[in-house]
Amino acid sequence: MADYESHSYDVIIIGAGGAGLRAAIEAKGRGLNVALICKSLLGKAHTVMAEGGVAAAMGNVYSEDNWQVHFRDTMRGGKMLNNWRMAQLHAQESPDRVRELEGWGALFDRTKDGRILQRDVGGHRSARLAHVGDRTGLELIRTLQQKAVSMDIDVFMECKILKLLQDAEGRVSGAIGYWRPTGEFISFTAKAVVLASGGVGKSWKYTSNSWEGTGDGHAMAMWAGADLIDMECVQFHPTGMVWPLSVRGILVTEGVRGDGGVLRNSDGKRFMFDYVADMFRAETAESEEEADKWYDDHTAGRRPPELLPRDEVARSINSEVKAGRGSPHGGVFLDIASRRSAEFIRRRLPSMYHQFMELAGVDITATAMEVGPTCHYIMGGVRVDADTTATTVPGLFAAGEVAGGMHGSNRLGGNSLSDLLVFGRRAGMGAADYVEGRTGTPTIDHDELEAVVQESLKPFTRETGENPYDIQRDLQEMMQSNVGIIRTGSELEEALVELDKLVERADNVAVKGGRVYNPAWNLATDLPSMLTVSRSVTLGALNRKESRGGHTREDFPKPDPEFGKVNLVLSQPSGGGMHGEIKISPEPLLQMPDDLKVLFEETK
Amino acid sequence: MAVDNASITEVVLGGTRGGPDVKTLREDKWWKLPLVTVLGLSAFVVYATWAAVWGDSNFFYLPHNIISPFYSPCLAHACKAAGDTGSPVFDWWRLSPALIILVFPLGFRMTCYYYRKAYYRSFWRAPVACAVQDARPGYTGETRAPLIIQNIHRYFFYAGLVFNVLLTIDAVQGFIWPTLHHQLVHGQYVTQSGGFGMSVGSLVLCVNATLLWIYSLSCHACRHLCGGQIRSFSKHPIRHKLWKFVTPLNARHMTFAWCSLFFVAFTDLYVRLVASGTITDFKIF
Amino acid sequence: MADVTMRIWRGDDKGGQLVDYRIEGNEGEVVLDVIHRLQATQAPDLACRWNCKAGKCGSCSAEINGMPRLMCMTRMDQLPAGPVTVTPMRTFPIIKDLVTDVSFNFEMAKRVPAFNPPPAPEGGYRMAQVDVERGQEFRKCIECFLCQNVCHVIRDHEDNKAHYAGPRFFIRYAELEMHPLDTNDRRELVRERMGLGLCNITKCCTEVCPEHIKITDNAIIPLKERAVDAHYDPVAWLGRKITGRKKRSADEAAALRP
Numbered sequence A: 001m002a003d004y005e006s007h008s009y010d011v012i013i014i015g016a017g018g019a020g021l022r023a024a025i026e027a028k029g030r031g032l033n034v035a036l037i038c039k040s041l042l043g044k045a046h047t048v049m050a051e052g053g054v055a056a057a058m059g060n061v062y063s064e065d066n067w068q069v070h071f072r073d074t075m076r077g078g079k080m081l082n083n084w085r086m087a088q089l090h091a092q093e094s095p096d097r098v099r100e101l102e103g104w105g106a107l108f109d110r111t112k113d114g115r116i117l118q119r120d121v122g123g124h125r126s127a128r129l130a131h132v133g134d135r136t137g138l139e140l141i142r143t144l145q146q147k148a149v150s151m152d153i154d155v156f157m158e159c160k161i162l163k164l165l166q167d168a169e170g171r172v173s174g175a176i177g178y179w180r181p182t183g184e185f186i187s188f189t190a191k192a193v194v195l196a197s198g199g200v201g202k203s204w205k206y207t208s209n210s211w212e213g214t215g216d217g218h219a220m221a222m223w224a225g226a227d228l229i230d231m232e233c234v235q236f237h238p239t240g241m242v243w244p245l246s247v248r249g250i251l252v253t254e255g256v257r258g259d260g261g262v263l264r265n266s267d268g269k270r271f272m273f274d275y276v277a278d279m280f281r282a283e284t285a286e287s288e289e290e291a292d293k294w295y296d297d298h299t300a301g302r303r304p305p306e307l308l309p310r311d312e313v314a315r316s317i318n319s320e321v322k323a324g325r326g327s328p329h330g331g332v333f334l335d336i337a338s339r340r341s342a343e344f345i346r347r348r349l350p351s352m353y354h355q356f357m358e359l360a361g362v363d364i365t366a367t368a369m370e371v372g373p374t375c376h377y378i379m380g381g382v383r384v385d386a387d388t389t390a391t392t393v394p395g396l397f398a399a400g401e402v403a404g405g406m407h408g409s410n411r412l413g414g415n416s417l418s419d420l421l422v423f424g425r426r427a428g429m430g431a432a433d434y435v436e437g438r439t440g441t442p443t444i445d446h447d448e449l450e451a452v453v454q455e456s457l458k459p460f461t462r463e464t465g466e467n468p469y470d471i472q473r474d475l476q477e478m479m480q481s482n483v484g485i486i487r488t489g490s491e492l493e494e495a496l497v498e499l500d501k502l503v504e505r506a507d508n509v510a511v512k513g514g515r516v517y518n519p520a521w522n523l524a525t526d527l528p529s530m531l532t533v534s535r536s537v538t539l540g541a542l543n544r545k546e547s548r549g550g551h552t553r554e555d556f557p558k559p560d561p562e563f564g565k566v567n568l569v570l571s572q573p574s575g576g577g578m579h580g581e582i583k584i585s586p587e588p589l590l591q592m593p594d595d596l597k598v599l600f601e602e603t604k
Numbered sequence B: 001m002a003v004d005n006a007s008i009t010e011v012v013l014g015g016t017r018g019g020p021d022v023k024t025l026r027e028d029k030w031w032k033l034p035l036v037t038v039l040g041l042s043a044f045v046v047y048a049t050w051a052a053v054w055g056d057s058n059f060f061y062l063p064h065n066i067i068s069p070f071y072s073p074c075l076a077h078a079c080k081a082a083g084d085t086g087s088p089v090f091d092w093w094r095l096s097p098a099l100i101i102l103v104f105p106l107g108f109r110m111t112c113y114y115y116r117k118a119y120y121r122s123f124w125r126a127p128v129a130c131a132v133q134d135a136r137p138g139y140t141g142e143t144r145a146p147l148i149i150q151n152i153h154r155y156f157f158y159a160g161l162v163f164n165v166l167l168t169i170d171a172v173q174g175f176i177w178p179t180l181h182h183q184l185v186h187g188q189y190v191t192q193s194g195g196f197g198m199s200v201g202s203l204v205l206c207v208n209a210t211l212l213w214i215y216s217l218s219c220h221a222c223r224h225l226c227g228g229q230i231r232s233f234s235k236h237p238i239r240h241k242l243w244k245f246v247t248p249l250n251a252r253h254m255t256f257a258w259c260s261l262f263f264v265a266f267t268d269l270y271v272r273l274v275a276s277g278t279i280t281d282f283k284i285f
Numbered sequence C: 001m002a003d004v005t006m007r008i009w010r011g012d013d014k015g016g017q018l019v020d021y022r023i024e025g026n027e028g029e030v031v032l033d034v035i036h037r038l039q040a041t042q043a044p045d046l047a048c049r050w051n052c053k054a055g056k057c058g059s060c061s062a063e064i065n066g067m068p069r070l071m072c073m074t075r076m077d078q079l080p081a082g083p084v085t086v087t088p089m090r091t092f093p094i095i096k097d098l099v100t101d102v103s104f105n106f107e108m109a110k111r112v113p114a115f116n117p118p119p120a121p122e123g124g125y126r127m128a129q130v131d132v133e134r135g136q137e138f139r140k141c142i143e144c145f146l147c148q149n150v151c152h153v154i155r156d157h158e159d160n161k162a163h164y165a166g167p168r169f170f171i172r173y174a175e176l177e178m179h180p181l182d183t184n185d186r187r188e189l190v191r192e193r194m195g196l197g198l199c200n201i202t203k204c205c206t207e208v209c210p211e212h213i214k215i216t217d218n219a220i221i222p223l224k225e226r227a228v229d230a231h232y233d234p235v236a237w238l239g240r241k242i243t244g245r246k247k248r249s250a251d252e253a254a255a256l257r258p
Ligand SMILES: Cc1cc2nc3c(=O)[nH]c(=O)nc-3n(C[C@H](O)[C@H](O)[C@H](O)COP(=O)(O)OP(=O)(O)OC[C@H]3O[C@@H](n4cnc5c(N)ncnc54)[C@H](O)[C@@H]3O)c2cc1C
Pocket: A014, A015, A016, A017, A018, A019, A020, A037, A038, A039, A040, A045, A046, A047, A048, A049, A050, A051, A052, A053, A054, A055, A136, A137, A159, A160, A161, A162, A177, A196, A197, A198, A199, A208, A209, A210, A212, A216, A217, A251, A376, A377, A399, A400, A401, A402, A413, A414, A415, A416, A417, A418, A420
C-alpha cells in the first residue's frame, strides 16, 4: 500500500464557509484538536459572496420584533415544510450569534443609538437583516476566519475531500482527499466529522454559485449512508444578472429591493402587484402609493409585493418573460435609479454599483438593471437532528447549506447566514459532545482508502475519453432546461435518462497533464458528486407531485396538503456511489408542539 | 497551497517565481508620470536655487510692500539694504538671506508624504512605476538613517504653520503701502502717499499665502493631529469635526503640493520682475 | 466578435514560457471568461484560481499586460488591441501557470494580535457609525493580495518577506488601532516587527486595490503617524513621562490574547 500523508484529529470539519468556521471555533473552544479543510483558499467560500445581510430578530429597528415572529416568517416562507425545531432554535439563537461576532471584530452598520442596524428583505415581517452595506458575507467570513486563526486552528486549504471513511461499526472515522496544489493524497482519521460543504448550484447553467458548489458534502453523506431530505427544493433567486451573457447568473442582492428597488416589465409596469398569492394578500400593499409609504414607516402601509418570498418573485418574473414582456436580454427591469438618490445607492449598495459598472457598463444610479432568476441555494440537504446536527450516521454531523430541514421548501433572505452561525455552533457542540462520549480510537479501512485513490486516478490512465468540461456543460444545460425553475413530469423523467447517460460518460473521462493543480482533473473528481446530487434533485422533483416553495410543477401547479405533511427522504441503502441506486420515500414531518402551532392560528 | 497552520511558523524565503524574468511586462506609458515629476521638481529646484543663492537683490518692492516668499521673514543683512522694515536678527549673515529660512519650507516639503512618494518614484526609482522592478538591489526603506529622519515631518509641519503666519502677514502688508517722497527704488524715483492700496502683486501674495495654508492643512500629519490619532470620534466631537474638515483637503494633497510649489516660485518671480522694473505691478486702487 | 490572442504564462517551479492561444471573443467578456473557455477547449490543465466571478472573493488575481488585476473584473474590450498577456502574480512562489503559493499572506495573518475588546455589556456593544466607518473601509478587503504582490518591498527584495506584513496587513493593523473598542496597542509592534518603516508610501498598493481602499492615505500613513506618536516624537515621549501613560512594547502587544 502506498504511503499517504496522514493526520489524526478529534474533529475534522469539511468546509470553511460560515458554518465550518463557526463549528471549528466551537469545537476548538472546547479544547479539542480540530482541522478545518476547504477546497479553495481560506476565506473564499460562498459565504464571502453573501450580500444582503444576516437575519436575527434583535428588534433594533422595530422593537416589537421577536423570535416568535421570525420563527413564524421562516416557517411560512418555507411553506411549513421546515423542521420546526431548527426554525425555532434558529430564531431564538441568531441574535446572540450576531452580537457575538462583534466581540470578534465585526463592524456592522449602526443605528443612531449605536446598535446594529437592520434592513428589510423579502418575507421578513420586520427590518431584521444585520448588514454591512452589501457585503455582509465578507464581514461574516472574515470575522470568523480571523477568530479561527487567532485560536490556532489547523487549516488545510485547497485540499479536496473525496470520500468519508468509516470503521467496522459504520461510524464515520475519517476522510480521504488530495491537495490541489500538489495532487498528493492525504488522509484523516477523526473521532467526528462535520460536513459544512455548502451547496450544489454548479450543476445548473445559470447560477450564483462558484465552482465549489458541486454538492460534495451532500453526495459524500449519502454515500456514507446518511439520509438526504427535500432535495427538490432548490431556490432560484429572482434577481441574477442576465447580461452580458458571460456574467449571467451572478447575483443581484435582494437588498436592492429592500432599499426601495422595484421590478418593472417592458411596459414599465410594476407587475408584482398582479402576482400576490392569497397566503400573502393580507399583509401586502394593494397600490403603489401604499407600498411606497411602507419603506419609511412600516405602519403607514403594507409591504410592497417586490418583497414577497423569493420563490414567488422568481416565478412571477419567469411568467412576465414568458408572456413577452421581458427586457431586451430576457429578464425584467430592476429599477432603483428612479426611486433613490445616486448618493443613497452608492452608500447602501456599493458592491452592486461596482459590479454593474465594471461588468455590464451600467450605472445603476442612472438606469435600471436587467435581472432574471438564477440558481442560488438548496433548501434540501442532509437530514440532521436539530439540537446536535447529528446525521443518521454515527460520527457525522452537518451544518450550513449542506444540511436540510431548516428552510423547508424556500429560504428567506438572510436566513442562511444566521443558519450558518446557529447550526455551525451547534455542530461544533454536537461533535464535541459526541467525541467526549465516544469510545476507542478511530480506525479507517485502508483498502477502502486505496480504492478511492485508484478510482480518482483513473482519468489519467485513459488514453482517449471524455473531456470533463464537456460533461459538466451538458449536465448544466440539461439541468437548466429539465430541472429548472418550472418543472414537469415528462421532462424530469427525461432528465433521469440523461443523467444515466452522463454517469456513463463520467465513467470514461480522460485527463491529460500532471496532478499538480490540474483543473481538468479537479473537475473530473467533482463529477461524481454533481451527478449524485443532480439525480437526487430530479428524483425528489419527480416524486413531489405538487408545487411548494422552490419546487414548482407545471403539471401540479397547486400545493397539495398531503405532500405538505411529508419530507421526501433519499438514501442509498446498498451504496454504490455515483452508480448506486437512490431510494426515495416520504416520511412524516416532525410534529410541532401546540404552543408553537398557536403562533400560526393567531395571525391567519 | 499546502498550508498546515500548525507546521508553518516562519515564511519560507526564496521560492521560484512565475512569469518571465523581465523588469516589467507593462507596455503602457508608465514612464510618463515619473518623467513629468522629474522635470517639474528639477525646474523648481533650479529656479529656487538660483533665486535663493544669486537672487538676493530684487526680492522686495518697497512701493507696494511686496516681498518674495523666499526671503520672508527677512532676517539677514541684505534685507536692510533692500529697505525692508523687518529686523534682521541675523545681521552677521552675509550670504543670501533666503538660505536661512528656506531650510524650513524645504524640510517640510522634503519630508512631506506626497513628495516622498514623488521623489522615491521618479528620482530613486524604488519603484519608478507599479509592477516595474526597483532600480537598485537591496532596500531598507525608511527604517534607518538618513531616511528615518522622515519621521520628524510633523515638526516641519509646525514650522510650516509659523511660516504661513508670516507669509500671511506679508500678504496683509502688501495692502499697506509706505508714503514715499522721491525715494530711489531700483533706479527710479517714486513718490506716493501711503495707506491702503491694492495691486496685482498684493493679490499674488494673498493667493500664495492661501495656497500654502491649504497645502499645510491638507498635510497627513495635520490630519493625524487634528483627530486621526484618536480611536473614538464620537467621544471627541470637536476633533472629529476638525478631522472631517481636513480629510477632503488631504485627499487632494498632491494637487495642493504642486499648486503651492509653483505658485511660490511664481510669486518670487513676479516680485523680482516688478522690483527690477521689468514689469509694472498694476495698481488696482 | 473577432478572435483574440491570449499570451499566457504556462509553467511551474521548474520554469515556463509565454504561450499564445487564439480563441474567439464574445461581447462583454472579462479575461477570466476567456481563460475558462480556453480550459474547456484548448488547455484543460491550465491552472487558475477563481470563485465568485464578481470581484467579491479575491481569488483570481494575476497580472494582465503586466499590471496586477482581478481577471474577473478586467473586461477584454477595455484592454488595448493586440495580444493579452496574462502572467501569475510575481511576488509569490509559483505553483503552476497562473496559480501561486500565497501562504506568505496567511503567515502574516497569524502574526496579527487579534481584536481585544472589553467584555460585552448586556444587550451588546454600542458603537457609533462614525466610529466604525474607518474600520469598515479596511474590512472591504477581499484578500486578493494584489497589493502584497505589487509592493516593491517584497516584490523586488525577497529577503524583506521575513519581516514585512505588507499593505493588506497594514490595513488590518490600522483597523484594529482605529477600533473604538479595542484595548491593545500595536504601534510598536507594527513599527518594530511588521516592517512599517519599509514602506516608502509610493502607493502602488492603493493603485491596484480592486476595492479602492485608500491603503496608503487611510491606513499606512496614519500608522506611520501613530508610530511617530509612540516612538519618534520627543514631545509625546515627554507627555508620557509626565502623565504616566504607557505605550505597549512590541512583545506586550504580541502576547496579548483576548
Ligand atoms: C452570491 C450569493 C449571495 C448570497 N447572499 C446571501 C445573503 O445575503 N444572506 C444570506 O443569508 N445568504 C446568502 N447567500 C447564501 C449563503 O451565502 C450560503 O448559503 C452560505 O454561505 C453557505 O455557507 P456554508 O458555510 O454552508 O458553505 P459555503 O460557504 O458554501 O462553504 C463551503 C465550504 O466547503 C468546502 N468544500 C466543499 N466541498 C468540499 C470538499 N469536497 N472538500 C473540502 N472542502 C469542501 C468549500 O471549499 C467551502 O470552504 C448567498 C449565496 C450566494 C452564492
